[in-house]
Amino acid sequence: MNNRINKLRKESLNAVNRISSERALLVTEFYKSNKFRQLSVPMQRARAFEHILKHKYICINEGELIVGERGPTPKATPTYPEINIHSLKDLEILNSRKKVSFKVDDKTFKDFEDVIIPFWKGKSNREKVMSNMSEDWANAYNAGVFTEFQEQRAPGHTVAGNKIYKKGMLDFIKEINENINNLDFINDKQAFDKREQLSAMKVSAQALIMWAERHADKLDNLAKEENDKLRKSEIENLAKICRKIPAYAPETFHEALQHYWFIHLGVVTELNPWDSFNPGRLDQHLYPFYKTETENGSLTKEAAVELLQSFWIKFNNHPAPPKVGVTALESNTYTDFSLINVGGVKEDGSDASNEMTYVILDVIEEMRLLQPSSMVQLSKKNPNRLIDRAVKIVKTGYGQPSIFNTDAIIQEMLFQGKDIIDARNGGASGCIETGAFGKEAYFLTGYFNFSKILELTLNNGFDHRTNKQVGLKTGDVNKFNSYDEILAAYKKQIGYFVDIKIKGNNIIERIFSNNLPVPFLSLIIDDCITKGKDYNSGGAKYNTSYIQGVGTGTVTDGLSAIKYHVFEENNFSMKELLNALSNDFKGYDDIHFKLIYESPKYGNDDDRADAVLNDIFQVFYNAVNGKPNTRGGVHRINFLPTTSHIYFGMVCGALPDGKKAGKPVSEGISPVQGADKNGPSAVIRSASKIDHLRTGGTLLNQKFTPDFFDDDESIKKVSSLVRTYFRADGHHIQFNVVSADTLRKAKKNPEQYRDLIVRVAGYSDYFNDLSEELQDEIIGRTEQFK
């Protein structure tokens, strides 16, 4: 990388993560003035958005080629009091905790104490959400049966398609005006609502143009003061770009990147949507610009690389907004899950990989940044060069890029009833979530704790930790005579909690729809403009709600152990097992030994365990899939944990897979840490016994020791492992190439391993930033090829 990028990259890495009160103050100012009272809710939101962009500080960093920051400086992170309010205690913890801290200066503390907290107390969306949940919901939530995504952040979970590279804000405004003019106030009962939504979208589009022009004004001033000739012309060029886009569609590579970036910032300034925002199929979007310009000589490959690297740094400047109600121990992550996709297929179904794909992969390897996350879509139609190149980067050991099966993703979407063109233009976002890019609002609603539900099943629905009857009374398991009876009870409990969760989801969706529409995001995602409907209200072409199953391996092994030892081999009784569990195996070493070493375990291509896996998949799938949400779509399942497998393990006691009380459960669809003893081919065979095509994504982690990658042939071997898994419809696989030994050393001497990045579950993070529990969990994962 050249000097400029090196400098910007270092500045980004060294920038201090801190809380900025700027956005919260501006939004408070807006709602304090009584101007908003005459407006409909969508128009209130649009005017608030406009107010922020009109007054926020314009940050232009020295030497940069892509401009625009969410906060006043890099890594200055706003809060969103409409969603939730950071208390002074939250701020103190964020300021002082050792890991993933956000510095809070005195002025910011004062802004929160004097202005933000007093105004928003009792008015935040989180308070509305929580006060509308039933007692059953609260009991389950407090017991750790599930989490709730929409209490801390807005639903987002979406990705831009390619229309923004063909249309500017003025084109959207034109469409909106036409739609408003065509509204039928005689026959369409929703005509007024549509007019308000569309007007709000128009105001938001105008606001973004205004904000870009403010950048141009500032750049013009900077140009006047700039002595360096070269930089002066760069700044003048940037000013020119900011006066053209986002009003008009981009025509050059540079304009395309800057255009996306303003839109990205619009989305993450409007609210704090999950997974920030994401350009999706970046190689596909950029290739036409790159091709034209490199052919006509107006762009060199080096210049394109420099622009992409500048773009990468922008993502890294934007940590995920921190949560409220945090504890000092909870480490969280700075990663905000913007997942760049490359490769895959074109909309006609042919191989989509191109020169841009490989340029971007070079950038990923060289930048070695946490953000943005990156992934390679691999179709059977892509050449081996693509997967080999990806594995070569994986080998360098920072967990990127992850690898996805395009053909499975397309089939998943076809199964969901999507159009084949939309499916081919889609991909995966966040950690592993399948989506129709530019056309789908796919909300993740909460992690779902299979292990806790197994524990409740074994205790007749009673939770000993919260001392409450949280689940159904499905019967005393001591009186059960077969595995089938246990499975039937587990199925009842799953059904009960899924229904509680879905009832909650359908209330929360309406709360967002009524109170927090997102007119700006609605501009970007089809068919919000056509329908005159907000993104949060079903305006998107496709509207899906997901529940994320966690602990698949733990529950499979647990039920498999019960089936084998209690009902088939009679090695011990259910009563003895329950005693062993309630004593955390103390005094029950023999049972503990048998559970760990002498039970059929998932991840070993052992049909005895894998049949149980299939049972629990069916139970979850049948309980969730197809149940309606409020946006015209349905609920579906996917399998990812992010870091919830640590929390979910903490709320569980000892479990029949041999897990001790408080220890993590398994992550994604990976086997229980250390349980897979037959090598990676047995793991992928076991994992492919799940019907991936009926999910919206699964997550499989594999850890390889660096020794494995000793020679060039090893790259091919890993590539063929991936191809094999994908031939069997596997959705996603990712690799940690680091030895447990290195990780142990890093935990002991963190200062010597400040740059050690590892794959967690669906994202990469600095090892030092992980909680101790998560560090231990990753160390405990099976090392393939020891």
Add this chain to the structure above:
Amino acid sequence: MEGIVFDIKRFAVHDGPGIRTTIFLKGCPLNCSWCHNPESKDCRITEVSKHYKVGDVETIKSVRIGIKYQVKKLIDEITKDIMLMEESGGGLTFSGGEPLMQFDFLKEILMQMKETGIHTAVDTSGYVSENRINEIIPYTDLFLYDLKHYDNDKHIENTGVPLLPILKNLDIILKMNKHVWIRIPVIPGINDSDEDISGFLKILEKLSEKPEQINLLPYHNIAENKFKRLKINNKMKNIPGTDKKNLIPFKTKLEQSGFKVKIGG
């Protein structure tokens, strides 16, 4: 028909091309001082004690070494990874022990594998009768053929068996134009001096055909615990493993004579 399998290793990457499933059959007529798998020597099912740890609690259990497999069951096990074998250009490898000790079992599976199209390799010491070698040649795509010493006396001294029948069998295979990878375990103090290199070169040049590849296998000192557990006297005690780099002169010398050489499996 059934055989006694000592271990099954899936995702084996050092036992022939691509990714393979390696089946270790029990029983070996040799007695090499550097043997990594001393528990595979006895062709019967044996028992050893094994230490397990559950948290801080250590448990010692008696474990059986060797599992009886019916032909069909073993083939089911092998074909589990057929897709991976196809994708990687891999296949099945028989190792041991000396896999030809369980000759009928081995031959039956090789014959059946031929029909599935799975690539087959046999990792052998070559210390078997000519008949047996001749009989499996049609069903074996690749021989991984061990050459442990070039000098007959030293061979007897270190492995307990003579070299001459081994060389003779090797020539039979080479004359049939079969793919052969010769594997030389390079053992400190036994066959790793300059003189040893010249010795190996001499017999290699005398072969009727050039083998496809020669693998120089660095010595790993990994079996020490096993020896302790099995209560077998470890003749290689305290001899450190060989660094791959130390084998470069050996490799260069062989390459100069026109052989294709790889360090490691």
